[in-house]
Amino acid sequence: MSNERIFLVEDEPIIVQDLRRRLEHLGYSVVGSSDNTDQALSAIKRSKPDVVLMDIVVPGSMDGIDLAIKIRWEENIPSIFLTAHTDEALVARAKEAEPLGYLLKPIRERELATVIEVSLYKNFAETKIRKNEELFSAILNSTSDAIIVLNRASEIVFINPEAETLLGISDLEARDGALENLLTLSDLETGEPFPVPGYSRELTALRPGKLRLSNRIGKSYVVEMSVTHDAGEHNHSILSFRDISRLHEISDDLKYQTTHDQLTGLLNRNEFALRMTEALREGGPEGGFTHAVFVDIDHFKLINDACGTDAGDALLVKTAQLLRRLCGSRGFASRLGGDDFVAVTHEDPEKTVRELLETIRAEAFDWMGKSYPITVSAGIVSLAKNFRNEHELMLAGTNLVHQVHASGGNRYEFLEDGQANRSAITVSEWISLIHEALHKNQFRLYYQPIEPLSERAGDAKIEILIRIRRTDGAILMPGEFVHIAERYGVMPQVDRWVIDRAFAAWKRLTVEKSPLASRIFSLNLSGASLVDESIISFIVEKAEEHLIDPARFCIEITETNAIHNLTSASRFIYILKERGFKFALDDFGSGFSSFNYLKNLPVDYLKIDGSFIRNMDRDPIDFTMVEAMSSMGRILGLETIGEYAKNGEIIGMLRNIGVDYAQGYGIAEPRPLP
Numbered sequence: 001m002s003n004e005r006i007f008l009v010e011d012e013p014i015i016v017q018d019l020r021r022r023l024e025h026l027g028y029s030v031v032g033s034s035d036n037t038d039q040a041l042s043a044i045k046r047s048k049p050d051v052v053l054m055d056i057v058v059p060g061s062m063d064g065i066d067l068a069i070k071i072r073w074e075e076n077i078p079s080i081f082l083t084a085h086t087d088e089a090l091v092a093r094a095k096e097a098e099p100l101g102y103l104l105k106p107i108r109e110r111e112l113a114t115v116i117e118v119s120l121y122k123n124f125a126e127t128k129i130r131k132n133e134e135l136f137s138a139i140l141n142s143t144s145d146a147i148i149v150l151n152r153a154s155e156i157v158f159i160n161p162e163a164e165t166l167l168g169i170s171d172l173e174a175r176d177g178a179l180e181n182l183l184t185l186s187d188l189e190t191g192e193p194f195p196v197p198g199y200s201r202e203l204t205a206l207r208p209g210k211l212r213l214s215n216r217i218g219k220s221y222v223v224e225m226s227v228t229h230d231a232g233e234h235n236h237s238i239l240s241f242r243d244i245s246r247l248h249e250i251s252d253d254l255k256y257q258t259t260h261d262q263l264t265g266l267l268n269r270n271e272f273a274l275r276m277t278e279a280l281r282e283g284g285p286e287g288g289f290t291h292a293v294f295v296d297i298d299h300f301k302l303i304n305d306a307c308g309t310d311a312g313d314a315l316l317v318k319t320a321q322l323l324r325r326l327c328g329s330r331g332f333a334s335r336l337g338g339d340d341f342v343a344v345t346h347e348d349p350e351k352t353v354r355e356l357l358e359t360i361r362a363e364a365f366d367w368m369g370k371s372y373p374i375t376v377s378a379g380i381v382s383l384a385k386n387f388r389n390e391h392e393l394m395l396a397g398t399n400l401v402h403q404v405h406a407s408g409g410n411r412y413e414f415l416e417d418g419q420a421n422r423s424a425i426t427v428s429e430w431i432s433l434i435h436e437a438l439h440k441n442q443f444r445l446y447y448q449p450i451e452p453l454s455e456r457a458g459d460a461k462i463e464i465l466i467r468i469r470r471t472d473g474a475i476l477m478p479g480e481f482v483h484i485a486e487r488y489g490v491m492p493q494v495d496r497w498v499i500d501r502a503f504a505a506w507k508r509l510t511v512e513k514s515p516l517a518s519r520i521f522s523l524n525l526s527g528a529s530l531v532d533e534s535i536i537s538f539i540v541e542k543a544e545e546h547l548i549d550p551a552r553f554c555i556e557i558t559e560t561n562a563i564h565n566l567t568s569a570s571r572f573i574y575i576l577k578e579r580g581f582k583f584a585l586d587d588f589g590s591g592f593s594s595f596n597y598l599k600n601l602p603v604d605y606l607k608i609d610g611s612f613i614r615n616m617d618r619d620p621i622d623f624t625m626v627e628a629m630s631s632m633g634r635i636l637g638l639e640t641i642g643e644y645a646k647n648g649e650i651i652g653m654l655r656n657i658g659v660d661y662a663q664g665y666g667i668a669e670p671r672p673l674p
Contacts (some may be wrong), residue, residue: 147163435490610644
């Protein structure tokens with residue numbers, strides 16, 4: 001027997017006494033009784049019974065039906081009516097209280113037991129269903145996805161609050177309507193219309209690409225859609241729309257940042273090189289582009305030094321605006337670095353460059369109430385010349401504009417055939433210089449400290465860098481020769497030189513008990529070396545030859561090289577990690593594509609790309625991206641390194657968001673390795 005608690009509302013004492021005896025005999029607990037509805041209400045609120053046996057006609061300010069309704073809605077306590085009346089009007093009114101059942105007087109014990117048991121079970125089941133419905137409703141109403149439920153006639157059964165926002169209509173207004181009247185869909189990439197889903201089993205688990213959703217009030221969103229089919233009794237189709245508009249905006253912002261110069265809004269050097277390669281592949285004039293115009297601001301350094309960097313930045317922005325005008329609607333322009341610009345155009349180059357020079361001369365640069373005359377030097381290079389690649393074109397154009405600048409500036413020159421040939425020789429001279437540095441030991445190792453910021457960070461590190469020391473004592477930076485060494489296949493030889501000398505230096509510093517030997521040495525490896533089948537055996541042999549501890553060395557590979565050579569990179573890392581070497585993924589976030597590749601690259605460190613860090617103290621988007629990548633590193637169990645930490649403010653920000661190490665001029669400048 002159950003031990004449910006029952007309260008009696010009955011004004012006949014004999015009936016109350018009889019019911020109490022029978023109920024207790026059946027195993028129920030009678031927690032109280034009352035012959036007056038007003039007294040019963042307060043007693044029921046105190047005792048909280050499972051069910052109330054309620055006579056319909058009872059003295060008090062309300063009858064049993066009103067009392068039953070009140071306790072049902074205020075206390076969620078159900079009732080079973082006791083009545084000797086079978087009046088249809090009374091029974092119809094009694095239904096408003098949603099009683100669990102009726103017992104007609106005189107009451108038989110078997111009927112009493114049956115009605116109570118069935119009623120209590122019914123109440124238990126209804127309560128469970130109601131709780132499930134409340135839970136389901138809470139889930140639907142709190143999820144960030146827009147949920148739309150369709151019936152077999154493809155009519156709207158329900159939309160949650162997120163869907164109300166997306167469609168610009170309330171749930172009640174949307175009910176029984178057709179979804180196709182409330183929105184239109186189109187493919188985000190192609191703009192092609194996408195059919196609005198209706199009720200269909202065939203649409204189960206449909207997951208198209210990104211869509212543009214436009215609602216009836218003219219608002220549009222970027223969404224991801226999925227459709228599932230309810231196989232239950234009602235056979236509903238459930239559409240889920242995830243609003244990714246903000247994520248799409250951030251993605252566009254990231255794409256823009258990786259392809260454009262942040263100050264001027266022109267293309268950056270890397271993106272220009274890619275487009276220039278395409279323009280050369282299209283065959284110059286046949287591809288629509290005829291000339292590249294290289295531009296250098298005369299005496300820019302004087303403005304920058306005399307008026308400050310803000311003035312210099314303003315002048316760069318103004319020049320960029322004029323260059324956009326030079327390009328025409330189909331051209332493109334880039335800031336190559338500093339005050340060096342280039343524009344590619346299919347317009348008449350001499351006419352447009354003359355207009356550029358005249359406009360800049362006429363529009364003096366105003367700063368802090370003073371006017372400064374500004375001129376530029378320009379070099380015009382025909383794309384029809386026989387350039388093998390964009391690097392030769394850029395060398396030719398840069399050399400040409402620098403010659404114009406050195407000769408006094410404020411004018412332009414065309415590249416002549418002889419000059420184009422000299423540019424090709426310049427590349428050959430660079431290659432010869434690199435080979436000479438290898439054979440005559442003119443490379444020099446430098447290092448830059450990498451300092452711990454967090455409690456979970458391990459040992460301090462140094463990144464091993466390379467320079468060329470010429471016979472005249474001049475020091476050549478890697479930015480001047482590494483790209484040429486990579487392009488013309490010399491970089492693997494340079495990598496091997498660095499590995500051999502770095503291992504030897506660590507061994508020597510260890511014997512000398514130098515503090516540097518206690519740090520982990522980080523070595524960069526090029527993409528060409530990554531796919532070199534013999535590089536692994538070379539590293540192992542040199543490690544054994546110099547008796548180095550592999551655990552004190554970290555090999556850095558860039559994210560781009562790792563993704564492009566994923567199979568080779570995975571094999572390379574797994575084999576050398578077994579030997580004890582550590583690995584870092586350099587320039588992490590530069591591509592910001594899917595990070596699924598990390599599952600196949602068991603690296604130890606993520607070096608966050610410096611393009612996000614160098615301006616994170618001024619750019620909230622950069623700060624947010626660095627924070628997200630730091631969080632990702634923690635989730636993956638990887639330590640993070642922030643490069644290009646140029647000042648104390650950035651270092652403090654890196655520490656606060658949990659980046660484990662910092663590297664940059666704010667820590668220390670590169671210096672020769674002893």
